[in-house]
Amino acid sequence: MRSRASVDTAEKEGEPMAPKLEGTNSEATQRIWELIESDDLDALDEVLAEDVVLRIPGQEETRGIDEYKEYIRTYKEAFPDTSFEVHDMFVDGDVVVTHRDQ
Incomplete structure (x- = not known):
């Protein structure tokens, strides 16, 4: 079964706040999943x-x-054998969608 999640920023005065990591959105997203996996x-x-909004x-x-x-900790405790390795990533401007096996 595939799981889909979107991570983006909430709007502040009509403009999204930028993530702290410099580089492309796909690089930032990949780094987030690597940190979660490790x-x-x-x-x-x-x-x-x-x-951030999940x-x-x-x-x-x-x-x-x-x-x-806290969501990630709780999820990993409930499903300790879950892998957070990204298998597919789709980028369209500021939108990044990742797919992983669950």
Whole structure:
């Protein structure tokens, strides 16, 4: 089964806040998944915008770095054998969609 999640930034005064990591959106997204896969969640502070939003269909939005990290910790505890390796990535401007096996 494939899982889809979108990570983007909330809008502040009509403009999205930029992520902290320099480089392309696909590089930033790949780095986020690598940190999650390696359990280096504290390093997400260096990559994600403070107002990061995680959107997963059928679930409430997760807002902010602390909630994001707590969601990942809880998910990894519930599904310890889950891989967060990205198999496909699609980029269209500022939108990055990743697919991974679950």
